[in-house]
Amino acid sequence: MNAKPPTSLDVARLAGVSQATVSYVLTDRPGTRISDETRARVREAADRLGYVPHAGARTLRTGRSGLVLMSMEDLPYGPLAVGALEGLDRELSRRGYTLVQYGARRLRGVPAARAWAELRPVAVVAGAGKLSRQAVDVLRSAGVRAVVAIGNRPSAVVPSVVLDHAGVGALAAGHLIDRGCRRLAAVVPTETGLREMGEHRLAGALQAAQARGVPVTRADLPFREDGAAALLDLWRSVDGVFAYNDDYAMLLMAVLRDAGVAVPGDLRVVGCDDLPLAALLRPRLTTVRLDVSMAPSLIVQRLEELMEAGDSAAPDRIDPWTATLVVRESS
Amino acid sequence: MNAKPPTSLDVARLAGVSQATVSYVLTDRPGTRISDETRARVREAADRLGYVPHAGARTLRTGRSGLVLMSMEDLPYGPLAVGALEGLDRELSRRGYTLVQYGARRLRGVPAARAWAELRPVAVVAGAGKLSRQAVDVLRSAGVRAVVAIGNRPSAVVPSVVLDHAGVGALAAGHLIDRGCRRLAAVVPTETGLREMGEHRLAGALQAAQARGVPVTRADLPFREDGAAALLDLWRSVDGVFAYNDDYAMLLMAVLRDAGVAVPGDLRVVGCDDLPLAALLRPRLTTVRLDVSMAPSLIVQRLEELMEAGDSAAPDRIDPWTATLVVRESS
DNA sequence: ACGCGATGGTTATACGTATAAGCAGTTGAT
DNA sequence: ATCAACTGCTTATACGTATAACCATCGCGT
Structure with missing residues (x-):
C-alpha cells in the first residue's frame, strides 16, 4: 500500500x-x-x-529551486489584491517559477527570514514593513537572487513596488475642488492596518489642495457610527470630504443622512475602491477606481532583471497601478 | 559577494x-x-x-517535508476566510509544520496534483471540487499522508471539511417564519463562484420552511440593480426574503426603497456574513453571523489523525463553523 | 585502411542532511 | 582486576537528481 x-x-x-x-x-x-x-x-x-x-532533490543538485515566496500577511485582501495575486501567479508560472504564499505571521525580522531561507527560494516578495537590512542579508546569503518589497512607501534596502496612495488623495481632492469645494476634510482611519495608507492619501490630498489654496482638515475616524457622529460639527463646517475608501464613505453617508446633512448639496463625498455596493447608495457614490492589471507583469519583469543582475543596483521603485475617478451623484 | x-x-x-x-x-x-x-x-x-x-536536503534525507500545501484558488476571500487561514497557519506551525498556499489555478485534476506532489508535502488541503480520485492517487503515491477537502459538500474520496450552508438557510428561514412570514423567497446568486453556495443555502431554507408548511420561491439574481428590479413582482408577492448574503441584501434593499416597498413592514429581509456595513443600513440589517474560530484546530486535529493512521478510514466530514442570528431592524 | 566528427548513449560524482553503526575513554559493580 | 554499561563523539552511507566526462558505434571522405 x-x-x-x-x-x-x-x-x-x-x-x-x-x-x-x-x-x-x-x-x-x-x-x-x-x-x-x-x-x-x-x-x-x-x-x-x-x-x-522530487523538487527537493532537484533543488539540492542545481542549487536553485524555482520557488518564489510571497508573504501572505497584512495583505488587504479584497478583489483588488486577489486579482493581482492571480496575475502574478500566472505570470510567474508561465516562466517556470512557482509562486507560493508563505505565512510568517508570528515571525518578524531575522527569524522570519531564516524560515524563508530554508526553502532556498529564488526570489522573495514581501511587505516593505518586514524587510530589515539584516533580514535581507539572511536571504541573500541563502542564495535568494531577488527581493522586492511591496508597500506604501519605498523600502530603504530593496527595490520596491510602491502603491501610490498620495496620488489617490490628490485625485479625489482635485475633483472636489473642481466641483467648487473650498473647505475640505479627509478621513484617516484609526484601524492599525489602514492608518498608514490613510496618512498617505491624506498627504496627497493636502498637497493637491494646498497648491490651489484650499485647506484640508484631517478627520481621524474609527469604523463606527458613533465615531463618525461625534465629528458632526466637522462635517457641517466643510463642503467636501474624501472618505478614505468606500466603506468609510458609506459609514459617513449613513451618519450624514441621520443628521440631515444633504449629499451632495451641503457636502460632497468621494470614496475609493469602486466597490459594487458604492453604486447602490443613494446618492450613488463617487469613487476612485484603482486598476492593478499592469502590476503582475511589471513586478515579474523587475524580478527577472534582478535575478539576472544578481547584486542589484540601488533600490528603486515601480508604480503598479493607475487611479481614475468614477463620478456619480455624491459629488 | x-x-x-x-x-x-x-x-x-x-x-x-x-x-x-x-x-x-x-x-x-x-x-x-x-x-x-x-x-x-x-x-x-x-x-x-x-x-x-537546506529544506530540500532534509526532505531528501528524511523522506518527508513538513510542508502542508493549501490551494489558494476559489477561496471566497473575506475577513472570515482570512481569519481561518491565519488560525490554520498558527496551529500548524506550532506543531512544526509549514503551511504554504500554492496556486494551481491553471491546473486541474492530475497535472495539478503532479505539481503539488513535486514538493513532497506531508499533507494537502484543497477545494473539494478539484480532488478527483486520480488526483488523490497521485498525491498518495508521492508520499502525501493526509488529504482533506474543503467545500460545500463532502468529497467522495477524502475526508472533508463541509461548510454547512444549508444550516444557514434553515436558520434564516426559521427566523422569518417565527416573525410571522408565510410566503418566503430565497436569493440564489448567478455568479459562478457563488451559485453553488446559494443552492445549498436555498435547500436548507426550503427544508426548514417545508417542515412548517411555508412555501419558498427561488430568486436567481445577478449582482445588478436592474436584475433585482426586474423581480419586483416577486418581492411584492412575498413577506420575507433570505437574501443569500449581506451584499445581496443591500442590493435588494436599495431596489426596494426605490420601489417604495417598506422593510420590514411589507417585506422582512435577512442577510448573511454580518458585514460591518450591514449595521449601517437603514433599517439595520438582520443577518446570520458565521463563527469559524473553531475551524483551524478541528482541521489540524483531523490532519494529524490522518497522518498517524496513514491509509485513512472512510471519508468523513467535519463541520467547522457555527451560525448564529444577529437580529436587527430589517426583520 | 584509417582517422574523425557525429550520434546516442553510459558511468561517475556532488549537492546537504540525518542517522545507523562503530569506537575510544570513563565509570561502576562485582 | 575485570567486564559491562554508559558517555560523547566520529565515520560511513543513503536519499534523488543533474550534469560533466567518457565511450562505443557508425558513416564518410581521403
Whole structure:
C-alpha cells in the first residue's frame, strides 16, 4: 500500500536505459542528443509509473529551486489584491517559477527570514514593513537572487513596488475642488492596518489642495457610527470630504443622512475602491477606481532583471497601478 | 559577494566537530548524547555563520517535508476566510509544520496534483471540487499522508471539511417564519463562484420552511440593480426574503426603497456574513453571523489523525463553523 | 585502411542532511 | 582486576537528481 514514490531510477529500469538518460529526457534542455525513439520509451515508462520528480532533490543538485515566496500577511485582501495575486501567479508560472504564499505571521525580522531561507527560494516578495537590512542579508546569503518589497512607501534596502496612495488623495481632492469645494476634510482611519495608507492619501490630498489654496482638515475616524457622529460639527463646517475608501464613505453617508446633512448639496463625498455596493447608495457614490492589471507583469519583469543582475543596483521603485475617478451623484 | 550558503559542514569545521555532531545538536531529538559544552560551541558557530538548514536536503534525507500545501484558488476571500487561514497557519506551525498556499489555478485534476506532489508535502488541503480520485492517487503515491477537502459538500474520496450552508438557510428561514412570514423567497446568486453556495443555502431554507408548511420561491439574481428590479413582482408577492448574503441584501434593499416597498413592514429581509456595513443600513440589517474560530484546530486535529493512521478510514466530514442570528431592524 | 566528427548513449560524482553503526575513554559493580 | 554499561563523539552511507566526462558505434571522405 505505502510503496515509496517512484524515482528516476525506477523509470530508467523500466525503460531499459540509465538514470542519466531519464534525466536528460525529462529536463528537456536544448542541445541534448537522445533519439526520439528512446525519448518516447522513457516518457511512457515515466507516466506508467506515475513518476513525479522530487523538487527537493532537484533543488539540492542545481542549487536553485524555482520557488518564489510571497508573504501572505497584512495583505488587504479584497478583489483588488486577489486579482493581482492571480496575475502574478500566472505570470510567474508561465516562466517556470512557482509562486507560493508563505505565512510568517508570528515571525518578524531575522527569524522570519531564516524560515524563508530554508526553502532556498529564488526570489522573495514581501511587505516593505518586514524587510530589515539584516533580514535581507539572511536571504541573500541563502542564495535568494531577488527581493522586492511591496508597500506604501519605498523600502530603504530593496527595490520596491510602491502603491501610490498620495496620488489617490490628490485625485479625489482635485475633483472636489473642481466641483467648487473650498473647505475640505479627509478621513484617516484609526484601524492599525489602514492608518498608514490613510496618512498617505491624506498627504496627497493636502498637497493637491494646498497648491490651489484650499485647506484640508484631517478627520481621524474609527469604523463606527458613533465615531463618525461625534465629528458632526466637522462635517457641517466643510463642503467636501474624501472618505478614505468606500466603506468609510458609506459609514459617513449613513451618519450624514441621520443628521440631515444633504449629499451632495451641503457636502460632497468621494470614496475609493469602486466597490459594487458604492453604486447602490443613494446618492450613488463617487469613487476612485484603482486598476492593478499592469502590476503582475511589471513586478515579474523587475524580478527577472534582478535575478539576472544578481547584486542589484540601488533600490528603486515601480508604480503598479493607475487611479481614475468614477463620478456619480455624491459629488 | 555571492558566496554559497554555509552548510552544516562549514559549521562543523568552525566548531571543531564532525558534521554529524552538528546535525545532532541542531535537530534536537530527545535521547541524543552530546555534552552541553559542545552543544554551545556548535550553536555559536551556527549563528556566527548565519547557518540556515537546506529544506530540500532534509526532505531528501528524511523522506518527508513538513510542508502542508493549501490551494489558494476559489477561496471566497473575506475577513472570515482570512481569519481561518491565519488560525490554520498558527496551529500548524506550532506543531512544526509549514503551511504554504500554492496556486494551481491553471491546473486541474492530475497535472495539478503532479505539481503539488513535486514538493513532497506531508499533507494537502484543497477545494473539494478539484480532488478527483486520480488526483488523490497521485498525491498518495508521492508520499502525501493526509488529504482533506474543503467545500460545500463532502468529497467522495477524502475526508472533508463541509461548510454547512444549508444550516444557514434553515436558520434564516426559521427566523422569518417565527416573525410571522408565510410566503418566503430565497436569493440564489448567478455568479459562478457563488451559485453553488446559494443552492445549498436555498435547500436548507426550503427544508426548514417545508417542515412548517411555508412555501419558498427561488430568486436567481445577478449582482445588478436592474436584475433585482426586474423581480419586483416577486418581492411584492412575498413577506420575507433570505437574501443569500449581506451584499445581496443591500442590493435588494436599495431596489426596494426605490420601489417604495417598506422593510420590514411589507417585506422582512435577512442577510448573511454580518458585514460591518450591514449595521449601517437603514433599517439595520438582520443577518446570520458565521463563527469559524473553531475551524483551524478541528482541521489540524483531523490532519494529524490522518497522518498517524496513514491509509485513512472512510471519508468523513467535519463541520467547522457555527451560525448564529444577529437580529436587527430589517426583520 | 584509417582517422574523425557525429550520434546516442553510459558511468561517475556532488549537492546537504540525518542517522545507523562503530569506537575510544570513563565509570561502576562485582 | 575485570567486564559491562554508559558517555560523547566520529565515520560511513543513503536519499534523488543533474550534469560533466567518457565511450562505443557508425558513416564518410581521403
